[in-house]
Amino acid sequence: MRLTWLRTPLRIIAWMVYAALSLVIVYGVYRLIQFKGATYFFQALLDGLRLGFVYALIALGYTMVYGIVRLINFAHCDVFMVGAFSSYYAITSYGWGIVPAIILAMVVCIVLNIAIERMAYKPLRNAPRITALISAIGVSFFLEYFTALRFVFGADFLTYKRPFDVVVWNVLGLSISNITVIIVAVTLALLALLLYIINRTKVGKAMRATSQDATAARLMGIDIDRIITLTFGIGAALAGAAGVLYAIAFPQIWTFMGIMPGLKAFIAAVLGGIGNIAGAVLGSLLMGEIEVLTVSFVPFGSRIRDLVAFLVLIIVFLVKPTGILGEPQVEKV
Template sequence: MDLELFLQQLANAISLGSLYALLAIGYTMVYGILRLINFAHGDIFMFGTYMAFYMMTSFLLPWGAAFFIAIILTIAFGVLVEKAAYKPLRNSPRMSIMISAIGASFLIENLAIVVFGGRPKSLPVPDLFNRIIHIGNVSVVSITFITPIITMVALAVLMFIVNKTKTGMAMRAVSKDYEAARLMGIDVNFIITFTFAIGSALAAIGGIMWGLKYPSLLPLMGVMPGLKCFIAAVIGGIGDIRGAVIGGFILGLIEIMLIAVFPELTGYRDAFAFVLLIVILLVKPTGIMGKNIAEKV
């Protein structure tokens, strides 16, 4: 592989890793608070992309307004999923909540097929995200650079909220012990809803960026990215925000660079993520940044 091709693939890997990181943060935040894998997270990602599409094509809004409204609607949808599928089972066994999460995911996917239709749709790509940038002999689409910047900004804002605000302090308290947090006067229900809202906002941003990079929209488009971002969260140490970002970048880098070096394995692209998951679980089950936590019975 020559240097130009390597740099081209490296840029693609960083861009894809940024998308995985945005989604993985949402997974890891919900797990950190509830010890729950939100299997509907990829479907919320899909919902955000479709909302951006309809805001731009049906309501003819400028792309900035369309994306903003899509994020707000996705936050509302994510909170609705939490209220309907998770809150009624909050004091139930973990297995019941997990089954509810899987059921919510299938319900959203099938409703999306009915409401949005099964035919692919194409998200209009504004010129800002579609410009060709030439660096020497390497040509890169501008969204390749924009996506990592958005991911880093989102991470910085999130770390500020978690570490420097009272709400963030409450989130950390709830993640340690529900009952103790309640005794300290923390509104646990609000904190959980707030966590889902942030996770849904990140899913919407990730979905919009994904739609701009891969413009074909389908009701099941969130399934495989959702699974891969769950794997990224596990690689980084699920429950750790920085670990989720690291895991996303690692997964994106490995996926793109392996295909670049061994193009004959392109058909097995998705399998790499699951192989990596198995290796991580065998070698370091807690992930790169994860810590051993005693499971409550």
């Protein structure tokens, strides 16, 4: 059946539909920007960027651990929480500045995460993968409820005292505070350090090799256990810094504060393609933007932002089943 005689009318129909759709989309974007003014729109973009950078630091921990041991480390978000709390005590009790506080949080988190890895994940390395996941859930529960005890951190919301005064600059109608500057600067510095370690050092090479093929890496003389410990340590350091930055941006901390940002960051890592560092950053920035733009522009946005974030994830999955930058899975016989 050749529809030669129908070719021209069909073409016209197709182009009309195409033009109509494009018009609707262009008009929609135009209305979005005009809705509350261009400044509002760009301010929202900026806030989304800020949130996305914090998510990126958490997401990197998830994605690196997943890349090496194929484990969804549910306890990661609680390590993030411990980072926020340790800096809280350093700042309120001892009057530390922001940089020492971040370093302290990083160190505490490294120690904690390596201890978790040794006690809860290492014995399960040869067990079915799901047992390590259950173990991670157990550790997560333990950290949340143990730190909520009265003699540890307590179950109440604490107000985080920033170790500096908030300054807001006005640039082209956008208000940029020094919080945003600190978050972006710290994240970019840590990201550069991470990229240096991974791409330019011998340890980084070993990490990449392990994530590609653990068995082959072991045969090449790489000490897998050391690499895994190191990965957990690096992930924890980033989570600790993220904990401080998150607490600076949203100064209310409690022991369950890790769950939602942790989940979002994890989803962001998956969105970008889990196991992929660039993917984690890209996914996190997208996630931050989606969240803030939903809150700013969608009716009832603050109530349905999680819904939108996850719908986006599911849609991305349907189009590209391993995330935006994920490598397609090869089915082996």
